[in-house]
Amino acid sequence: MTVSLLDQLSALVGQAFAQCDLDSSLGRVVVSQRRELGQFQCNGALAAAKAAKRNPREIADQIVAKLQETGHFSDLSLAGPGFINLSLSDDFLLGHINELADDPYFGARHGHDPETVILDYGGPNVAKAMHVGHLRATIIGESLRRLRVFLGDRVISDVHFGDWGLPMGLLIKEIEREQPDLPYFDADFSGPYPATSPVTVEQLQVLYPAASGRSKEDPAFLESARTATFELQQGRPGYRALWQHMLDVSVAETKIDFDLLGANFTEWKGEADTNDHIPGMLKRLEEKGLSELSDGAVIVRVAEEDDKKEMPPLILQKSDGAVMYGTTDLATIEMRQEEHDPDTILYVVDARQSLHFEQVFRAARKCGSLDAEARLEHVGFGTVNGTDGKPLKTRDGGVVRLRSLIDDAISEAHKVVVEAGMEDRFDTAELEAIATRVGVAAIKFADLSNQRMSNYVFDLERFTRFEGKTGPYQMYAAVRIKSMLRKAADQGLTEGALVASKDAERNLMLALAALPQAVQAAAEKNAPNILCEHVYSLTQEFNAFYHDCHVLGEEDAAIRASRLRLCAITLRQIEAVLDILGIDVPERM
Structure with a gap:
């Protein structure tokens, strides 16, 4: 290695x-x-x-x-x-680059002890369209997943669906208001229940805001939703069947968005998967004196003597018997410990949830929910803002849907590739495929190149440019090398032993050699922006090399062969880093 x-x-x-x-x-x-x-x-x-x-x-x-x-x-x-x-010395540098080129991971795995890592990211909810708030969780989480795979870790990625709690009760009662004759609401109905969902995902996205608004104005409706939530969690068959329909149509819809963003999950679990684990957990915590009753609710106190701020207890069960998000999160940690024995669990969630995760992590430590050596970390991030510097909204002040954001990026990328003259060189299908890759690359690189705790302004016109620190610029550098290598093959030219005849070659080799530190730092800090800086520096050095050094036109055969090899190594590394960032490079542009 x-x-x-x-x-x-x-x-x-x-x-x-x-x-x-x-x-x-x-x-x-x-x-x-x-x-x-x-x-x-x-x-x-x-x-x-x-x-x-x-x-x-x-x-x-x-x-x-x-x-x-x-x-x-x-x-x-x-x-x-x-x-x-x-x-x-050139001999020392060339020797190292030859070793580096023979290593598929460019030396990044040396000194890294492989571990089992669970990444919790994405976080969609039943009945709710994914919105701009899910953008960073998905892009950052997927990049960290790919980074850990590159390092050789065993990685479990869990989407952790929001599929339990009061929102489900609200939906059940709202659907009952509109379609009271459905069998799901008849307590005496013994089944079987319909195989097809009575509601589409589009209908759910209308029903939930209506139910939420009604609960704020109608105390009786809110109470009925709370009762429905409790009965769902207790296993009422009709409610469970209706809930499964809502979950299925919601998962199918979110998979479209995740596929567009290239997000891959090994587990599609949610809060509901903890339901059977929770009773035993609550009993254990009670028997060990780790939980207590407070105004009828079951809580775990997590405050510590040296706290500089108020630290509320973690509420596990409300006085009406319903469980909370903290309950399902704590149970999820215990189940992950039992199923995967992780070394690290990373939660890629909005920085504004930091208090919640601090409570849950403290409770997990106090209650012995996972191995004492295992690491829990909330990987927080800032907001995506509009040009006004405030969180991005639609023109009427609503939440921006993730799908529309991706579509806008692809549309803007289409304009850019047409303006670049690609419409004359590619058929419609290939042009659309290129525009899609460019649009998604623009969004991803713009997001990941920012330090994750920073807010950033969403500016599609700037993100889709083929110049500067943008995703399309990095893609184009790789595509240009691919084109050069194809021309070399067509001319019968081959790669040869590396030599260093100019500083531009040496500088490019030194940029290639910097990847291990970039990968290790990105993993230690959960900071994909470090990899963005690396690949940008690498493409900058390649462009300087391309400007100063003839490749196909070089008359000296040995130098030409060396430069072809250097180009091939550079292409491999650019593509490897872009792949970690979730960016797919086309064969041509």
Whole structure:
């Protein structure tokens, strides 16, 4: 398994420090921020001087002398009080890139201990169209899933459907108001119930707002919905059958949106899947004295002595016997522990839910709901805003549907590809396929390139441009390489051994070598924006290389063959990173 370039250099420089009777950890090497001084830099001589009470430049000189003996560096110099600048020999750099190219993961898996990771994201609800609020949860969650798979982890992805609780009771009673003769409402009906749903997903999306509004104006209706919720949770057959219909049509609808966004789930579970687990959990917590009654409700106190803010208890069961979201979330953790024994569970949910998850996580720890070593983390994120800087809304102030957002992006991308002259080169079907990929790439890269806790402005015109830090720009760089490699094949040209004849080639190789650190940092921080920065830097370096170095037109056969190989390696890495980001690159554009 390939060791990353920075790790190799840190080990080499660390060994030089050790040979000078200094702490080897001071040999940590980082990428230089000033390329004119060197490709890499080590600042350890300053800390070593402080510890040894010696002059830092004197120590740096000793380290440089040791490094010169290795023959791995083309240039070693000092700057300031003792900064060591390093540039690699071509042999060392080329050797590393050859190793990197032979590794399908470009060295990213070295040093990573595979673990079992559960990702909870998406979070659609029965009877509700997915909206702009689901956009970031889905895009970020799917990217983190792909990242963990790339690292070699065992990954379980769960959509965790919102399919339980009072909203279901409201829908049941609203459907009963409109269609009272349906068998689902007859307590004496023994079945079988109809195989076809009495309501479509479009009807449900009208019924739920109506039921919600009615519950606020009619206390009797609200009470009847609460009773229906309780009876549903207790297993009333008619309500369960109607609920299953509502769930099925809602899942079918959301799968269309998830497919458009390339989201993949190994589990399509929801809150309802915890129903049979909850009674035993409540009994256990009561017997162990971990829960208590408070005004008729069952709660778990999660406040700690050193809290700087008020921390309300987690309510598990209301006085009327109904369970809460916190109950199903806690039960879900216990079931995940039993079924998967996870090392990490990540919840990709709006940052505004942070208090809820803190309560649930504290309760899980207190109640022994999962292994003590397992990690629970709420991966929060900011909002998608309009040009007014406020959360994105429709013109009439309503919630923007996710489907319409995707359709708008594809429509804008279609205009862009037509303006680029692609309409003359592709038939209608291929043009539409390209526009769809460009539109989805525009949305994804725009979202993921932002630090996830930041809010960002949704600007389709800017996102769909084939220039700058956009998804289409990264796609186009890959497509351009594909086109070049096809032309090379048509001309009978082949790849050959890597050589380095220009700085543009070396800089591109160094950009390729930076992937392991980007992948590791993105995984540690759950931050796909780090990968966006990496692939953008890589495409920038490739464009500089393409400008400075002839490839197909290079007369020297060995250099031409080397550059074709470098292009092929670059293409593989761009596509690998874009795939982690959920972006599918077409063969041509």
